[in-house]
Amino acid sequence: MGKPTGFLEYDREVGKNREPKERLKDYKEFHLSLPAEKQSIQGARCMDCGVPFCQSGVLFSGMVSGCPLHNLIPEWNDLVYRGKWDLAYERLNKTNPFPEFTGRVCPAPCEAGCTAGLNGPSVAIKENERAIIDTAFKNGIVKANPPVKRTGKKVAVIGSGPAGLATADTLNKCGHKVTVFERSDRPGGLLMYGIPNMKLDKEVILRRINLMAEEGIRFVTNANIGENYDTNEILDEYDAVVLATGASDPRDLVAKGRDEVKGVHFAVDFLKANTKSLLDSNHDDNNYISAKDKNVIVIGGGDTGTDCVGTSLRHGCKSLVQFEIMGEPLKERGDNNPWPEWPKVLKVDYGQEEFIDIYGKDPREYLTTVTGLHADKDGNLESVDTVKVEWKKDENGRFGPVPVEGSEKTYQAELVLLAMGFTGSQNYIKEAFGVESDARSNIKANEKDFKTNVHKVFSTGDARRGQSLVVTAINEGIRAGIAVNEFLRK
Ligand SMILES: Cc1cc2nc3c(=O)[nH]c(=O)nc-3n(C[C@H](O)[C@H](O)[C@H](O)COP(=O)(O)OP(=O)(O)OC[C@H]3O[C@@H](n4cnc5c(N)ncnc54)[C@H](O)[C@@H]3O)c2cc1C
Ligand code: SF4
DSSP states (O other): OOOTTHHHHOOOOOOOBOOHHHHTTOOSOOBOOOOHHHHHHHHTTOOOOSOOGGGTOEEETTEEESOTTOOOHHHHHHHHHTTOHHHHHHHHHHHOSOHHHHHHHOOOHHHHHOGGGGSSOOOOHHHHHHHHHHHHHHTTOOOOOOOSSOOSOEEEEEOOSHHHHHHHHHHHHTTOEEEEEOSSSSSSTHHHHTSOTTTSOHHHHHHHHHHHHHTTOEEEOSOOBTTTBOHHHHHHHOSEEEEOOOOOEEOOOOOBTTTTOBOEEEHHHHHHHHHHHHHHHTTTTOOSOOOTTOEEEEEOOSHHHHHHHHHHHHHTOSEEEEEOSSOOOBSSOOTTSOTTSOOOBOOOOHHHHHHHHHHSSOOEEOSEEEEEEEEOTTSBEEEEEEEEEEEEEOTTSOEEEEEOTTOOEEEEOSEEEEOOOEEESOHHHHHHHTOOBOTTSSBOOOTTTOBOSSTTEEEOTHHHHOSOOHHHHHHHHHHHHHHHHHHHHO
């Protein structure tokens, strides 16, 4: 620990967000970094407290607290304070193969577990992480490091999201020859075609993919395994196959008119088309679902909903409302949600911040659900019926939403975006390989050896554990890589 009294002397400081009015004009990253000297001071706030929940990555009350990658946080905080950026990168690189992703998009469960957060602001761990890797790239010390010896074994990784990339990286480092197959035209999974550019610039992903390719990993895009690529050929050619195909079956809306009206889209379809058109032609091809001049309804109050809010505002929507079926979270931790649990508190994310800047109020309506959708004579969405709900226990003691009589309301809307989460892994992938599902429609694979019921076929990431976070997908990917290496070595 560089400065024992650092947490008493220095306040937490994080980089600024670009002003909403300015950032709404483009899709560039909105979050700016602190200058290096200021970031170093943030390293001094770490007490190396001896109870580093920050790096323990465990579940408290079913929610993760601490870093799932077990990043050596107190060590690199100290090196950041001492200005030893290269050494800090070496330590960070030991546990996290892609800190430039997590340093931008991770919700930072490490900070929830930080001891300084017990009675004050936690250490700015995520920003220290981003500063370490961005500085390392700037200083040219992140270089391709191919394995010196190859084992002669070949592995196919299906899916190039963070889990697939982490598996590929781990196995390549072990000397196996890895090919990553991706059905989209660009690799990266939801990093590329889910999380919008303003949160994670796509050049940051391509920079990493290029490094991995230099290290010997082969990327094959537009390869939809089980659809336009034969599964048997893959099974014949490779010594192991890892399904890192994500949990891309979206949860649908159950409401009158859902199947008849035009203008209702899944959030990921909306976000993917937007990013693809942006990257292909700076939107000149018009090949995306536009919210321009439309009254937009976003259903779902989570991060994906926020991305839809931010994107719709950039398109120039006419109005926007975001519905959330749960109640409004508390502003401060409740008594039943103590440190170091993940704080279940109200978050005003970038999309809401931008909406508030324009309209002076939060777009979220809580305890609200959609009951019906209406179309005009051409079948285009025209309006949406809603009702308020109360959460009550039924006769079996289970909580559920109950409509509040007299609270019905109709909203004019030409675009509805469904951001209600995912129900599991897509069936055609499971059928193509003959792998079993678990009770939640994920691919059934053991958490220790990541094996499915099919010989030499493994699964990892959201495909195996269900919808999660980038940091947990990377963790899963590394562990699956280790398990596959053990299998190949036997
Ligand atoms: C809109 C959105 C925003 C999010 N924002 C955040 C955030 O800010 N922070 C955070 O931590 N998490 C966020 N998440 C969650 C996070 O992105 C995921 O948990 C993570 O990407 C899962 O990684 P994965 O590699 O398991 O799967 P994915 O990222 O889903 O990647 C799976 C890949 O497999 C490919 N694939 C599927 N089937 C086939 C096939 N048959 N053949 C070839 N390829 C195939 C898919 O095209 C995809 O590229 C967000 C999720 C969404 C939807
Ligand atoms: S990966 Fe996430 S949890 Fe881990 S140190 Fe970085 S921001 Fe924190």
